[in-house]
Amino acid sequence: MHGRRQSLDVLIYRALLRLLPRRLWKGYEEEMVDFYRQRRAEVGPGWWRRLGFMVTVLIDEARHGPLTWVDNENRPHAGRTRRLRRSRAGIHSVVQDSQFGIRMLRRRPLFAAITILTLGVGIGSATIMYSVVDWVLLRPLPYADPDRVVSVWQVFPGFKEIANLRESWDKGWLSHAQFESWREHQTSFSAVAIHDRSSRQLTGFGHAEVLEVGRASASLMDVLGVSLSKGRWFTLEEEYGDPETTGRPLAQPVVVVSHEFWKERLGGRQDVLGQTLTLDRRPHTIIGVLPPGFRLRILSWGGIDVGRRDVWIPAPKDGGYHWDGIGRLKPDVTAAQAKAELEALLLSDIDPSQRWFNVIARARAEKVDLETPLMLLLAGTGLLLLIACGNVSTLLLGEMQTRRHELAIRCALGASRSRLARHLLTESLILGALGSCVGTIFAMVGTPLLVRFGPAIPHMDQISVDLRVLAAGVALAIASAVVFGVPSAYVVTREGASIHLRARALGFSKKASRLSACVVGAEVALTTVILISSVLLGRSFSEMMAVKPGFVPESLAVIAVEPPPLNEEELDRYLSFLEQTSDRLSQIEGVSEVATSSGVPFLQTNSSYVVTPGDAQEDAPSISALSWYVSADFRRVMGIPLLAGRDLTPAEVSQGAPLTLVSESLARELWPDRSPLGKTLRYTESDVLTVVGVVGDIKHKALGYQTEAAFHLPVFDGNGWRLPSNFVVRTRAGAAARLDGLKEAVWDQDPDALIREATTMESLISRSAYPDRYRTLLTAIFATFATFLAAIGLFGVTARSVAQRNSDMAIRMALGARGSTLIRDVLRGGLRVALAGIATGLLLSLWAGYLIRDFLFDVAPGDPLTYLGVAGGLILTSILASYLPARRAASVDPIETLRSE
């Protein structure tokens, strides 16, 4: 056509032109399309710019299009004077049209309300979801030339076999030593860096508190190409900070603060550079402020890190093994070349099948763990929007049907067709505009709610209602109102007055009924999909909440204290502080027992070790297990059952005797079919522990997680001290009521103690299920809307078909048909549509269930009970939706009806 490829927007634009008076678009179509293309070329590349342009064009069309009809009626066939007078009258008539349209809609408040709400919900939810997806998945990373930035991960295929490391087997950390060697010898990158997260205690700002601290090498800003708002980043000397390396006396350590920390905690003071911040009791000099919204996520581990840090400090020399590697490729170097060089540098003497490196575009790496859930959610929203549009179309088609009579009479009384079409167009536009208002309000209110209560996903705190997205949603609403409302208006007016007054049975109405039946069938199918997904998630959630954690969470309080940084001398004093505090807590009224622990299930887990039987042969099993340092009565206070052997005595615990308790699953893995008692457990090269008891398994992270093996570890494990600074308190009743008293008791012992968390075990468990609850709630809301919309659609279609067949029914009744027969007939018609939809929906749900299988806990994606239940529920809903119109049909007075025809 016209010798060049027509892009979609041009086709849409051409279609829109058809709404203008024929003389105008016949004369100027090509010119207008050309002009459209030239204007579009001016806005530049990028789909978002195009979309923005498209929206302005739509607004232009909506604003001026109807007025061209006014101009058209004033075309010069009459005297000029009359023409001009009419032109003013014409402009007046636009106002009149709007007033008339609003009056017409007010006469049908139910229709108007449902259409507006439907559009509003569809637009609002689509806008919210799209804003999230846009922020999280679509925006380019805020770095200079982001395509050159890559993540460097170490791959350990062996980790696939270890339960707790399975998720991150191909996203392994770099060690500091590897980084040093890489930085020194590499040639593929213009800069390389590492970073990780840590925490520091901040003092000197009221109550002591914990800061999220990023640690990074001096080259980080070169890698990201980010400039600071104020001051500077660390230098290499500051990273090494060692007088022997730099030959300079060790200056005060330095810190770079985030923009948010500077604004909120430091009051945005201009003279912030050079000020001192006390972290872990050491003064640090502030040398820089990061730009607003700076985030750097750690990607090389299983969980989702949102990348917010309060402050940044230099990575320590010899800083261990757990670093996230990142680099900026030189312009001509590919990721594959960089990978090859990296492996040659760091893996020269290692079997390449045991370990290798991945060099992955950062943009890709950032999104990989978020894509599926967000896309599913977006798909859900898309379905909802489709259902909403479908509903609007059936509603409008139905309206045209019922108003044929009115339109025909107006036509017969001399209303010009263009005037009628204009009326209908105005009504559609009013509906679309009001729907957009509702949608806008929905999005404006919903987005902050989502941000407030939503899950911790990256950028969540930055998301706001995106005006471009909202504009697109509004354009979509108006377009769907126009697209579905106007064509039927044209058909109605083209057919003219005579036909409508003559007969009822018209080709148009049949076509329209069939069309709306199809649309409603599709709606029912989509609803089935959403409902089944929602019920699957809901059942999975309740299955999960029914899981026993392995201990007794009721009336258990948790006071987690963050130990300050300690040196050897201070350690004893701190341990005795913990002991005294424990005694003090147990004396509080209503407290029955207190235990201390280095970790708390559902709050803070301890590090894990790969353990083997102490007398290991070649093929001995090895398993990753969590290590706990707990007081002797911890098991009893928590209510964990003792399955074999005995507890440790307080003396054994305090002396660090090489004895241990193991969890049931650990015993089963290491010593299948044998008693573990008296066996030894190896957890480092040199350290072995003798098993004296076996305890029940408990959940450590979340009820839905697999039970992890665990063992008791003495207080000193060879690498460092694990401090039992968490208090687990068994109360006689109502743990929540005791929390304030418990906190006061801790502060009585040490006013500077940093209480990180004071809560009940039950709320910790509930918090751990938060993402699942959120997901379940969200889909339940979706499903409710969808069901509601589909029921309305079905009701509309049935009611309309009943209205059309009013006289048939009247004749049949007059001939002796019983009301129940008529009801059955109508129900059959409605059910046929619904059943077709449900059947299609069930098939689609198998696929949808497969997509969400990862979120399901103990429920099969094809769970037959769910499918049957949802199908049954929907059939009942359909019967209800068809029954109301059917009963009305059966209750008509045949004489009345036939007379009015």
Added chain:
Amino acid sequence: VADLNNDEMGQFLPLHPLEFQILLSLMDGVAHAYRIVQEVEARQPSWSRILPTNLYRRIWRLVSLGLIQEVEGEPAADGRSRKYFEILPLGRRVASAEAERLRQLLAEAVSTGVVPDERLGGS
């Protein structure tokens, strides 16, 4: 086009600003739509972008009123024919009547002190 007295001329006024600008752009000779818009936007940088429906609504109206007319002109670069527009004598008279109207309006504004009297055109 027959002479119109001032009264009849008044029926065209006031012109829509864009219609007036289109007439001004055609004063120097024929032009196609895109050229007209470029000139208008160069003269009126503060206006928001002129979009197709608005533009052709105005052009169409001017054609219908007999102020401008379509003429054949050079085809576009890719050989397709292109519509050019030419101002008609009536259009010129309406444009100058509109300009005169605006000048009077401005003079009134100055005399009431709404705007300062700075190099008022024509004085």
